[in-house]
C-alpha cells in the first residue's frame with residue numbers, strides 16, 4: 581500500500597505550541613480520526629499540514645499535489661451559484677468537471693441557486709462538494725459534518741467511503757462517529773505540548789490551498 585502522507589515527530593503551534601511529537605502515516609484507503617478535547621490543537625494540526633501555517637518542528641512528507649483541505653469556513657463565493665462555485669474551485673485545481681460532485685452531494689435541485697441563498701447545511705454540502713472537484717487524494721477535514729442533518733451525515737460518510745475505496749485517504753477531526761470501518765482513532769491528548777515553550781516567529785510557507793482557509 582502506498583503511503584500518501586507521513587508525519588514524523590511533528591510539533592504545531594498557534595501562538596504557543598499546541599502539540600508535539602505527533603507521528604503517523606496515512607496510506608491509500610485509510611482514514612485517521614483525530615480526537616482530543618476542545619483547544620488541544622486538532623485544527624492547528626490540520627492547518628499546518630495544509631500549508632496554512634509553518635511546521636514548528638518535525639517532518640511532513642507527501643506528494644506536492646496530494647492534499648485538499650476543508651476547514652470550518654465553507655470558502656464559498658456568495659454571489660456565485662452552486663455550479664459556478666464548483667466550476668471556480670475545479671478551475672483552481674486545473675479541472676473542469678463538476679456534474680458528478682453536484683449529484684453526489686445531493687445539490688442538483690440547488691445547482692442554479694446563489695450560495696448566499698443556501699441554508700447552513702446546504703452551504704456545508706457545497707463546501708464538501710469542493711473536495712470532489714479537486715481530484716486530490718488526501719482530504720484534510722475539520723469537523724466536516726457541522727450543520728449537516730442525519731441524512732447528509734450519512735451521505736457524506738458514503739462519499740468518504742467511496743473516496744477511500746478509490747485509493748484516497750482522509751485525516752478527519754470530528755467529535756462524531758462517521759461509522760468508517762477503515763477509520764482508526766488517533767487520540768492527540770498524549771501529545772499536548774508544554775505550554776511554556778514558545779513557538780517560533782514568522783509566517784512560514786503558505787500552501788496551494790490558502791484559498792480554502
Ligand SMILES: Nc1ncnc2c1ncn2[C@@H]1O[C@H](COP(=O)(O)OP(=O)(O)OP(=O)(O)O)[C@@H](O)[C@H]1O
Pocket residue numbers: 594595598616617618619620621622623624625
Ligand atoms: N487565531 C488564533 N490565534 C491564537 N490562538 C488560537 C487561534 N485559534 C486557536 N487558538 C488557540 O490554539 C489552541 C488550539 O486550538 P485548535 O483550534 O487547534 O484546537 P482544536 O483541538 O481544534 O479545538 P476544537 O475541538 O475546539 O475545535 C487553543 O488553545 C486555541 O485557543
